[in-house]
Amino acid sequence: DDGTIYFTDASIKYDQHHYVLDMLEARPWGRLIAFNPETGQARTVLDELYFANGVALSSKQDFVLVNETYRYRVTRYWISGPKQGRSDIFIDRLPGFPDGISSSGRGTFWLALPTVRNPQADFMHPWPFLKEIVARLPDSARPKPAPYGLIVELDEQGNVLRSLHDPEGDDFPFITSVQEVNNQLYLGTLTGKGIGVVSAQLRPKP
Template sequence: MKWLLVGLLVVFLLLGSFLLTPSPIDSKAWDAPSPPAMTGVLAPNERLRLADLLARGEVYGPEDTTIGPDGVLYTGTQDGWIVRVHPDGTVEHWLETGGRPLGLVFDSNGNLIVADAWKGLLSITPQGDITVLTREAEGTPFRFTDDVVIAPDGRIYFTDASSRFQQPDYVLDLLEMRPHGRLLRYNPKTRKTEVLLGNLHFANGVAVSPQGDYVLVNETWKYRILRYWISGPKAGRAEVFADNLPGFPDNLAVDGEGRYWVAFPTLRNPRVDAMHKSPWLKDLVAKLPDSLKPKPQNYGLVVAFDRNGRMLTSLHDTRGTHLQEITSVNPHDGVLYFGSLHNDRIGRLPLQAIPGLGEATP
């Protein structure tokens, strides 16, 4: 009996300590829309399992990919390396950024532009010299530099996913559900950085239209894609491009036919959607160990859209054993390359292997 009382006392003390410990977040309620049915264009298939696997077991977390002027595939990994995968399959750890390289793109001078979650927006010469282009905008430092793309006029569009939480704490940003993300633009000529859109719920992937008249940005926690007009009668305005998506949209890219390819690391989580209605519950969950916080489902998903936001096709790995937690999809010379935040491989799939793809709406 004595040991039972002692045990109960310990439990009450631990519970009291847990309840009295301040939460790391100040969450906000949100009523998530019902997810779309996985039918029609979204009907599950196993097309991602047709992809070849590159650098399998030799990279960890190749979050984004890009093909350089030298024909070599570049990616950034969780341990801070820029890794090169040569056409013959050789994997080379090229250089370390000292941070966590995420979005990658080459500029017209052959420099690799990197959105580094910890270091900001970087430029790396072919010789491996690193320059920090920008680390803050309007007095607010970047805390989670995420994706990057270059417009036809040379200006660089990129995202700061959250001005409050850094990369390891992205789940806290999800639970808090407050708009800490920004869409930004860097001008290499003036070296000035400006905020185009603020108050975004995790600003993630970016893609500029082939004509350079608008940029798309994924608002991950809201399950939607926004279109920000760069030029034309709507210049400076934003609108919803695609809404109520089947998962959490991450990076996106446009192919030569004007199709926008969007990577989804995981499907919607009904428990997370339900929790969003109860801020007090989210505040408690945020205090739990990471092992008890919501986890992504092992699933591979990529969806293609036309320029009007209409879904064209989807690629799945329903078991998530071949390609899962896909964070980027990059078209190049008729081939799609798939990156992942935590996987140990890069996927490669020819567009011609995708049945009934058709062409994008002009």
């Protein structure tokens, strides 16, 4: 552990208030940045990411994961070992938009997906003129994300171990972060007024 801090810049073109425009444009404006506290220097280690979001370090500290929200995938960047400096896809074709990701402390990762994929958004991507029309619409007329609660546990090979769902979004929708502490999962959201807590031992219903 050399003390390097990894964080993301979601978009070098759009600010947070215009994230929908970033999604509609669907270009890789995001980047992963490494900051060295000793030197005070920051450097971009991975660019051309599609809305770079949550970051998590592996248990062996040999790679770091970064979410690409608008590509429904998680990218892995190797920071040591024979693949150092290279990147690959950790998991893709996710059922929703990956936001926050964290280490469980048990050699796995927790991934938060605020909502599931929107068929209307998927349909528009090949058609720039449709996206331009939507970009000009007021917020009230744009497609809305479905209220849904979803977190996924992944192993360090990118395999899904389990997923926990709130399909109607009645209990805790739009989950943007999840952190495991003492066998409890603490859930964060941008839209709610509190922090959700569920047991880390909870299993999906058969």
